[in-house]
Amino acid sequence: MLAVRRAAVLFAVAVVSVGCSSSSTSTSSAAATTPLTVFAASSLTKAFTQIGQDFHTADPDVTVTFDFGSSTDLASQILSEGTADVFGSASGTAMDTLQSAPGVTDRTNFATNRLVIITPPDNPAGVTSVNDLARSGVKLVLAAEGVPVGDYARQALKSAGILAQATANVVSNEDDDASVVAKVTSGDADAAIVYTSDVASAGNTVRSVPIPSAVNVIATYPIAVVGGSAYPDQAKAFLDYVVGPTGQATLATFGFGPPSG
Amino acid sequence: MRARLPVAIVALACIGAAFVLLPVVALFVRAPWSRLGEALSGVGASTALRLSIEVSLAATAISVLVGVPLAWVLARGEFPGRNLLRAVVVLPILLPPVVGGVGLLVALGRSGLVGRWLHDVLGIQLTFTTAGAVLATTFVSMPLVVLATEAGLRGLDRRYERAAAAMGGSPWYVFRRVTLPMVAPQLAAGAVLTWARALGEFGATITFAGNLAGRTQTMPLAVYEARQVDPGGAIVLSLILVVISVAVLVTLGGRLTGLR
Numbered sequence: 014m015l016a017v018r019r020a021a022v023l024f025a026v027a028v029v030s031v032g033c034s035s036s037s038t039s040t041s042s043a044a045a046t047t048p049l050t051v052f053a054a055s056s057l058t059k060a061f062t063q064i065g066q067d068f069h070t071a072d073p074d075v076t077v078t079f080d081f082g083s084s085t086d087l088a089s090q091i092l093s094e095g096t097a098d099v100f101g102s103a104s105g106t107a108m109d110t111l112q113s114a115p116g117v118t119d120r121t122n123f124a125t126n127r128l129v130i131i132t133p134p135d136n137p138a139g140v141t142s143v144n145d146l147a148r149s150g151v152k153l154v155l156a157a158e159g160v161p162v163g164d165y166a167r168q169a170l171k172s173a174g175i176l177a178q179a180t181a182n183v184v185s186n187e188d189d190d191a192s193v194v195a196k197v198t199s200g201d202a203d204a205a206i207v208y209t210s211d212v213a214s215a216g217n218t219v220r221s222v223p224i225p226s227a228v229n230v231i232a233t234y235p236i237a238v239v240g241g242s243a244y245p246d247q248a249k250a251f252l253d254y255v256v257g258p259t260g261q262a263t264l265a266t267f268g269f270g271p272p273s274g
Numbered sequence: 275m276r277a278r279l280p281v282a283i284v285a286l287a288c289i290g291a292a293f294v295l296l297p298v299v300a301l302f303v304r305a306p307w308s309r310l311g312e313a314l315s316g317v318g319a320s321t322a323l324r325l326s327i328e329v330s331l332a333a334t335a336i337s338v339l340v341g342v343p344l345a346w347v348l349a350r351g352e353f354p355g356r357n358l359l360r361a362v363v364v365l366p367i368l369l370p371p372v373v374g375g376v377g378l379l380v381a382l383g384r385s386g387l388v389g390r391w392l393h394d395v396l397g398i399q400l401t402f403t404t405a406g407a408v409l410a411t412t413f414v415s416m417p418l419v420v421l422a423t424e425a426g427l428r429g430l431d432r433r434y435e436r437a438a439a440a441m442g443g444s445p446w447y448v449f450r451r452v453t454l455p456m457v458a459p460q461l462a463a464g465a466v467l468t469w470a471r472a473l474g475e476f477g478a479t480i481t482f483a484g485n486l487a488g489r490t491q492t493m494p495l496a497v498y499e500a501r502q503v504d505p506g507g508a509i510v511l512s513l514i515l516v517v518i519s520v521a522v523l524v525t526l527g528g529r530l531t532g533l534r
Binding site for chain 2: 083085086089133137152154157158159160183184185186187188196199200201202
């Protein structure tokens with residue numbers, strides 16, 4: 014049965030090509046430099062990519078490679094594989110899971126973020142306040158439960174007293190913050206709850222609707238050197254750079270608030 | 275007497291076999307057997323499984339419905355650009371599924387090339403719907419039935435078709451009563467491969483249709499989401515997919531691997 018065999022070969026090809034790529038970016042790949050691996054919340058993608066480039070410019074001996082994703086997901090990867098030198102998390106809870114093993118050092122808060130509603134520029138569902146998210150028929154996208162921004166969003170909806178109605182409107186639970194934003198910039202979702210820093214990055218591809226302070230959630234971002242890092246000194250240097258004036262200025266440019274206390 | 279196989283080849287073959295087998299074994303070893311029922315209900319396995327079966331069967335049906343005629347045109351048609359058309363049809367096999375998802379989004383999403391029109395004129399939005407998940411899955415899995423059927427058509431002895439036509443059979447009659455039955459084994463094998471591929475589809479679906487339990491969250495998407503909050507549940511879901519795949523292999527006997 015030649016045809017079947019041929020089909021089986023094609024199937025093998027198809028199976029091999031079923032990959033899914035993680036979003037890593039490298040600032041440069043010069044040889045003989047120290048390769049520093051930084052895991053960071055997907056909301057930090059643009060800010061940290063910029064900081065990584067600046068850091069490399071300041072210290073050409075270190076090349077920073079990033080893996081951006083859901084902080085919860087990254088923490089469990091660090092727990093099982095321990096491949097990161099530095100971890101920048103969107104939640105203290107995700108960082109806490111690494112406290113006992115593999116352990117973290119120099120943990121410090123480096124940024125804060127708040128929640129905001131985003132809609133496509135033409136705002137097809139006419140969302141003008143957080144209460145509009147409870148209106149039946151609004152196609153709302155959130156990050157999945159367990160993803161920091163997804164948990165923060167549900168917390169805010171609960172404070173607003175519309176958790177049940179709003180979650181009934183959810184059309185997709187995305188895997189990380191960046192994927193939530195993408196569903197709105199493509200124009201397919203009517204609204205989403207993300208970080209204010211996402212609005213600074215997304216520019217005019219989204220329209221933002223503020224969430225009142227009374228129900229808003231302040232996300233505090235901790236950063237730490239991961240225990241077992243092969244380059245603890247360079248990892249500490251990167252951490253200091255993020256916490257220092259240059260890193261803080263970049264984070265502010267990308268819409269992050271200063272760390273509180 | 276059998277010739278002895280060279281040791282080096284056998285050793286490499288063992289590594290190859292172990293490489294494939296190890297993750298499957300690990301899934302069985304690490305599965306939370308003691309709290310299996312709880313893990314199953316916790317991750318909504320039955321909802322995801324039912325949706326997966328519905329979506330994969332619908333995608334297979336569409337693939338056969340339009341894929342078999344496509345195979346026929348590719349095998350029998352004489353027109354410029356036929357090879358180009360075949361290349362285009364095969365493209366989804368080689369593309370990363372997430373690229374297919376992005377393509378579908380800019381084509382059929384609410385602001386997409388065609389999707390904008392669908393939404394504004396007909397009031398249809400495909401993203402975030404089960405229909406969208408079926409489309410994404412069909413995009414990725416259809417080429418398998420097209421290629422298998424085309425290969426079958428090319429290997430066919432045309433004399434039977436000519437004889438049927440000479441005896442007055444209309445082209446449609448000949449296609450239905452002569453060509454299709456003769457190519458049925460290849461078509462069936464292609465359909466099974468398409469279905470198996472559809473059942474495992476992930477990237478195009480999550481990119482185009484999103485991830486919502488009961489609507490677009492098929493088994494692979496459920497595995498991906500469970501991974502973050504309930505790793506044990508993710509293993510249980512994965513095991514279900516492994517069991518289904520093994521069942522397909524056993525049911526088909528050697529046919530899938532071409533040994534019969």
